[in-house]
Amino acid sequence: MKLFLLLLFMPFLAHAYIDPGSGSAIMSAIIGAIVAIGVTIKTYWYKIKSFFTGNKNTFEDDDKE
16 A cells, blocks of 8 residues: 555656647647537437426427427
8 A cells, every 4th residue: 555655746857848829729629518518408408307206297398289
């Protein structure tokens, strides 16, 4: 256990460089994933809502009446 903690907290030199363009690409990917999750939830919102509430009426059924 002591060896694990020693290795966990011992710093190692990486000799690596991440330029600003890479950071920007990573941030764009994270933001894109969050937006994609939001759009997916919005698309299936009524199905998700009816699943949790037990209501079988959907948004499309309300338009037909």
